[in-house]
Amino acid sequence: MHEMSLAENMLQIIEDAAHQQGFTRVRTVWLEIGQLACVEQESLRFGFDVVARGSIAEHARLEIVEEAGQGWCEKCAQNFPLTALYEACPECGSYDIKVTGGDGMRVKELEVE
Amino acid sequence: MCTTCGCGIGQTLINGKPLHKPRQHGGPMRFRAHEADTHAPDVCVGDVSASRIVKLEQDLLAKNNGYAEANRRYLLAHGIFALNLVSSPGSGKTTLLVKTIEALNGTQPLAVIEGDQQTENDAARIRTAGAPAIQINTGKGCHLDAQMVGQAMQRLGLQDDSLLLIENVGNLVCPASFDLGEAHKVVILSVTEGEDKPLKYPDMFRAASLMLLNKCDLLPYLDFDADLAIDYANRINPKLQVVRISASSGAGMAEWLEWIREGCRNAVAAKPEVSFG
Numbered sequence: 001m002h003e004m005s006l007a008e009n010m011l012q013i014i015e016d017a018a019h020q021q022g023f024t025r026v027r028t029v030w031l032e033i034g035q036l037a038c039v040e041q042e043s044l045r046f047g048f049d050v051v052a053r054g055s056i057a058e059h060a061r062l063e064i065v066e067e068a069g070q071g072w073c074e075k076c077a078q079n080f081p082l083t084a085l086y087e088a089c090p091e092c093g094s095y096d097i098k099v100t101g102g103d104g105m106r107v108k109e110l111e112v113e
Numbered sequence: 114m115c116t117t118c119g120c121g122i123g124q125t126l127i128n129g130k131p132l133h134k135p136r137q138h139g140g141p142m143r144f145r146a147h148e149a150d151t152h153a154p155d156v157c158v159g160d161v162s163a164s165r166i167v168k169l170e171q172d173l174l175a176k177n178n179g180y181a182e183a184n185r186r187y188l189l190a191h192g193i194f195a196l197n198l199v200s201s202p203g204s205g206k207t208t209l210l211v212k213t214i215e216a217l218n219g220t221q222p223l224a225v226i227e228g229d230q231q232t233e234n235d236a237a238r239i240r241t242a243g244a245p246a247i248q249i250n251t252g253k254g255c256h257l258d259a260q261m262v263g264q265a266m267q268r269l270g271l272q273d274d275s276l277l278l279i280e281n282v283g284n285l286v287c288p289a290s291f292d293l294g295e296a297h298k299v300v301i302l303s304v305t306e307g308e309d310k311p312l313k314y315p316d317m318f319r320a321a322s323l324m325l326l327n328k329c330d331l332l333p334y335l336d337f338d339a340d341l342a343i344d345y346a347n348r349i350n351p352k353l354q355v356v357r358i359s360a361s362s363g364a365g366m367a368e369w370l371e372w373i374r375e376g377c378r379n380a381v382a383a384k385p386e387v388s389f390g
Contacts, residue, residue, distance in 0.1 A: 002256055002287035006173050013171045027164055038290045038316040085315035085349055095348040099319075105173040113164045 003040055006105065007047030013107050014057050023112035026057040030109050034102035035069040036085060069102030126250040127265055129233070177291055180259035184266065184294025188277070192384035194376045195277040197257075197293050199317055200301035201310070202283030205327045207235050209301065209360040210280055214242040216370055221377060223276040226265045228257040230282060245269060256287040259294055274381045276373060289316035296376060297322035302346070304328050304337040311346040318349040323356065325369060330359040 014026055029048075033039060041064055052058050071082030073089035074096040080089065082102070088095050125132040172178070188195050200206050210225065217223060225246040227235040236248035247265045249257060262279060271277060279295060281288040289298075300321035302310055305328055311318040318324065324346050326339060343355050356372065358365030 002290060005254070005256075005258065005291075009173045009176055012176065013169065013173070017167055017169055021167055023165075023167065038286065085319055086312045086345075088348075096351045107169045107171050107173065109169055110167045111164050112167050 001043055001047075002038075003043035004047040004051070006039060006044055007051045010048060010107060011051050011055060011057060014110065015055070017110065018056055018112075021112075023110075024056060025113050026060040026110050027113065028061045028063060028111035029057065029107065030063045030065060032065045032067050032104070032106050032108050034067045034104045035083060036099055036103040037105050039105055065108065067102045067104070070100045071097040072100045073097055125252055125254060125261055126248075127261070127268060128236075128248055129250075132249075132261055132264060174290060174292075177259050180263055181292035181294040184259055184263050187263075187266065188294060188296070188380075189383065190385060191271065192274040192381040193271055193277050194275075194373070194380035195279065195293075195295040196373070196376075197279045197281055197288070197295035197298045198301060199281045199285070199288045199298055199321070200283060200303075201285045201306060204283070204301045204303040204306070205360055206280055206283065206301050207238055209325065209327060209358070210278060211238055211242045212360045212363070212366065213278070213370065213373070214239065214244045216366060217276070217373070218243045221276055221374070222272045222274065223278065224269050224271055226257075226262060226269070226277065226279045228261075228280060228282045230254070235280065251282055255282060255284050256291050257281050257293060258291050262293045274377070274384070276377055285310070285314040285317050289314075289320045296380065299323045299325060301325045301327050302342065304332055304335055304339065304342075308338050308342040309345055311342065311349050315349045318346050318353060321350065321353060323354045323372065325365075326355060326357045328359060328361075329357045329364060330362040 010031070014029065018024070033041060045062055048062055052060060069082040070079055072079050073092065073094055075094040076089055076091045078091070079100060080091070082097065082099065085099070089097060198206055198210070214223065223244055225239045225244050227239060227246055227248045228251060229235055229248070230251050230253065233248045236246040239246035247269050249261050249265055251257065257279065279293060298321040300317055302324060304326065326342065329339070332339060339357065346353055346355065356365050356368050358369055
């Protein structure tokens with residue numbers, strides 16, 4: 001369950017931002033998770049609840065924004081929505097697909113006080 | 114896992130000694146100091162002030178990727194070819210590693226980093242095979258990360274122009290996301306598993322450069338369709354190279370060893386000239 005490591009990283013990003021920007025409490029965290037990212041959202045929520053205990057982000061609301069997956073077909077040279085890594089190009093059926101979007105995980109913004 | 118807050122810090126061991134984590138647990142961190150008698154933050158939540166929005170746009174894997182890049186720069190500068198071996202538990206990784214070491218011994222300097230949740234058994238097997246090895250025990254952790262590997266590299270004292278084999282924790286999911294600074298991930302799939310594993314666990318097959326289809330000596334006794342497994346793996350990753358291999362019979366080992374030797378030659382050739390001043 002690497003979601004626990006990801007949750008720790010998330011808290012570290014928040015704490016680093018708190019040092020730099022001088023806030024002492026986090027109310028909301030907006031997290032963007034790609035549809036194709038290797039992460040289980042519910043595990044990440046659980047992990048964050050656990051690691052945030054006793055921190056400035058304790059009880060912070062976690063808003064997960066899902067970013068749609070996108071693929072680029074090397075044969076047809078066009079983008080199309082990709083919902084799973086094993087999908088073929090809807091135009092030509094090729095599996096020679098490059099993932100061009102929706103495989104990242106980032107902390108987008110925070111509501112702080 | 115830490116019983117105070119649930120984090121994974123403090124459980125990782127390298128050859129039985131705790132991993133040095135500079136910025137966490139006792140470092141200059143202001144908000145999560147465990148040395149306090151309570152687990153409360155040392156911040157004072159004063160007046161309720163108006164909230165504001167802070168834009169961050171920061172990747173969750175940025176910290177790991179930073180350590181991985183540092184490892185990669187070190188490896189490049191020293192002409193070291195590093196491979197990250199990943200698979201499910203029981204695919205025959207350690208046996209393959211032992212056979213690989215025995216075959217390369219004397220002709221190719223090499224070292225091994227072993228990742229397992231518990232025990233030093235695998236590092237001991239590797240040392241018996243004749244290679245220096247360091248064991249990382251991740252505790253409850255399900256993958257190696259670049260910081261652990263960077264510290265293990267330092268403790269191993271790697272030779273210039275050598276081969277570094279990193280055996281990741283047996284897990285086909287989590288290690289896919291964590292770059293260690295290696296040249297390539299090598300995924301090992303054994304024929305005693307299902308053909309559709311590449312479709313079920315696509316991230317790892319997408320991240321790998323080479324797939325070793327292991328235990329091929331058992332194919333006559335199984336229903337496993339090797340062509341179908343390879344077809345599935347190439348659907349996920351059309352550029353994935355495949356070698357059919359049996360670590361115990363030795364079939365396919367020559368092709369795997371030549372792939373390694375070529376990588377080592379390229380790493381040495383890519384080593385920058387030493388500059389003084």
